[in-house]
Amino acid sequence: MTSIEATVDSLMGGLRADLERLASIPSIAFPGYPPEPVEEAHALVAALLRDAGVPRVERLDLPDTAPVVLGEIPPPEPGAPTVLLYAHYDVQPPGDVSLWKSPPFEPTPVEGGLRACGIADDKANVIAHLGMVRAYGGRPPVGVKLVIEGQEEYGSAFESHPPTDPERFACDAMVIADHGNIRPGTPTLATGLRGACEVVAEVRTLDEPRHSGEFGGAAPDALLVLLKALGTLHDVHGDVAVEGLRREDWTGTTYTEEEFRSLAGVREGVPLIGSGSLGERLWSGPAITVIGLDAPSVDHGVSAVVPYARARLNLRCHPRQDPREAQGRLVAHLRSLKPFGIPLTVRPGAAGPGYEAATGGPAYRAARTALKEAWGTEASYVATGGSIPLVNGLAKAAPGAEVLLFGAQDSMCNLHAPNERVLFSELRNTVVALCAFVREYAADFRRAGGGAA
Template sequence: MNPTSTSHADRRAELSGRVQDLMPAIRDDLETLTRIPSVSLDSFDQRHVDDSAAAVADLLEAEGMQVRIVREGGRPAVIGHLPGPEGAPTVLLYAHHDVQPPGDDADWDSAPFEPTERDGRVYARGIADDKAGVMAHVAALRAHGGRPPVGVTVFVEGEEEIASESLPAILDKHGDSLTADAIVLADSQNWKIGVPALTTTLRGLVRVVVEVKALDHGVHSGMFGGAVPDGLTALARLLATLHDDEGNVAVQGLLTSEAAELDYPEEVLRAEAGLAEGVSPIGSGSFLSRLWTKPSMTVIGIDAPSVAKAANLLTPVGRAKLSMRIHPAEDPDTAYRLLEAHLTEHAPWGCQVTVTLDDQGAGFSADAQGPIYEQARAAFEDAWGVPPVDIGVGGSIPFVAAFAEKFPEAAILVTGVEDPDTRAHAANESLHLGEFERVCLAEALLLDRLGRMG
């Protein structure tokens, strides 16, 4: 029998037993961390974000790490470091401790910041996105008794949910202490329950506010309707030009390509997205191409009089916020200019159209080959019992591109604890406990394998 295989098998069994024994305490710490409502939006109490950073620092210090909390004009981030054996590689483990707003409590089946278990899942805001990512890193360290066979740096950001605005400054000032051979970014998802995944592509993002002005002031809809346009109707006509009859994005010049072929039938899409009965999917091409490598366009907000308070008036101005996801290789500046040109060129009835850039972020595409990726895939297969699949994600995680640019020689592994039922950002966000244990084991196994490789 191959001695290396025997050694890996023995280590897998040993680490699996340790992780299993650790899970009750890991879960307790995760739930304690999740009870801190660390919403990073300005409209929420930022003392909770400070408390969350302090709690993360305490968790890392308990594992023997040298820890500091850094703040470069934004929310607090936590950096912990544990040196490895002489000549061993260094691994950077990333997660974020800030969370999305909970939304309306009435939409939740249990209190959003009180973790509640139902049918093998724990429900709470931020428990999966991304405080379970934080605790997966802690679990991997604990599984090795605080003495992993590699150097480990843990970086837990505090403003990922508000676009990581101070991340470039942190990387610029503290980048030397974050240099690593492998970077594990634990903020993505797995393919489905029981099947792990490495995320190898992410779409980029362009978000804009478009304003359509038809009148200098509101006027009586009966007196002038029929001869004079109003801002809301003009806005509706403009927004309708953003898709063709099939539902494809109609902005000309945007990049598109076909995604990898994986089994993803319409019934799975309908179930995972909660598509209402009778509603058809939009766009053309494979579903995964529509989700991962083709552009998408979503109206995520409109300023308009409410139905309950609407006057019988021609509204002078209509405003909407648009979220456009772009091909992983698309330049966000180029995509913004194409969108701006489309909106201004399709101004209905000569109305004044103004487009303002609200946010943008680059996509990501990994060349997921080489020994570190091989060890990661092997660790995933050891933890789940089945090989992982390479997936794309339609959402945007701009910080991934920032790390790829800052550390071009590092192997970037985008992993995560989420699954298609997680509902990150939505009401009833949840974590599958069985999958969480496998994530913790996979990361512990990865550190072990990278130490042996080193």
């Protein structure tokens, strides 16, 4: 066992206790929830970092967002690199509490870990950063900037802030620890995220509903027109059939079909849709999902031709495709259709860019070494599904920095769902990985003569 591992193992009892304290605070930064627990979690995180030896811990208040904890440890020597460590201390609301096997804000032991709301997403990763700082007695071999956000889950104005204050967020590499492993025990770097956009398609055919006995057969049903249009979005295999949406091979790892079926809760006998590898279907190819439909409900349906129908579509596109361009392709596709000669009104909605990490630099080299050291096996690459708007903001503030996405979560930890849990093995290994990462990265910088970025 390396000395890093021994040190981290000796810290785990304290880290677990701090995680339990943090996870027992219902820091839900959503409208309608009290602000006090958010403040309490903020204060606890700031105090833990201060006590761990972070010399500068500040509170960043911005309009319409919970306070951000900023911490800074200057580089130990001129020429040493600076690493920005990100996580968030707010959590999702617990949802239907009756679905929880224990109260969501009473951290409860489960096999190999703890169950609580937000314990994996993302409080364990806050604690992982803390663990790294503690392991080095507050003096890691790199400069450190800690950014612990307080309103990630609801969304906030913070994502647009870093580019307005680039000095403060300047770094050579950043670890966005709002992530974890594809499965426990498999160290995983998330290197991509698909772009996303929305499109609303609308059909109006009649002034108002008309008796289906008297008018049906000639008066056009708006819902049928819309459904015919939606039916053209995929081919017979379930692959997206809209032209101009980028799709490429996925070169990293992916779920087994069995893992994916179980994670997605796909019912027995129901096949998956699309063709090609799961990585290609989920991460390096497009997906179109109908996320909303305005139509008469089954229970309240009357014998009438439907005059109006509307659908909201969510499109996910290849990480390197401009989501506005992809959105334009979908809009053009829908506008070109005229089911029964009837045009649709199609409106583009919001769009957010994807992300693809450059994996050839020194920080990736150091991270691969570190993850292997921590988990004893080679790191895998995956993409992620959840959006991380802040990454784009941070990347704009520090355009030369390498961005690493890893952490103490795993795909089986029930994020944003009842009975969320985190495993001590993953937390412990994440702390080891962070320690090994900064050691490797600093050494690489020294070899390269410093200032490589």
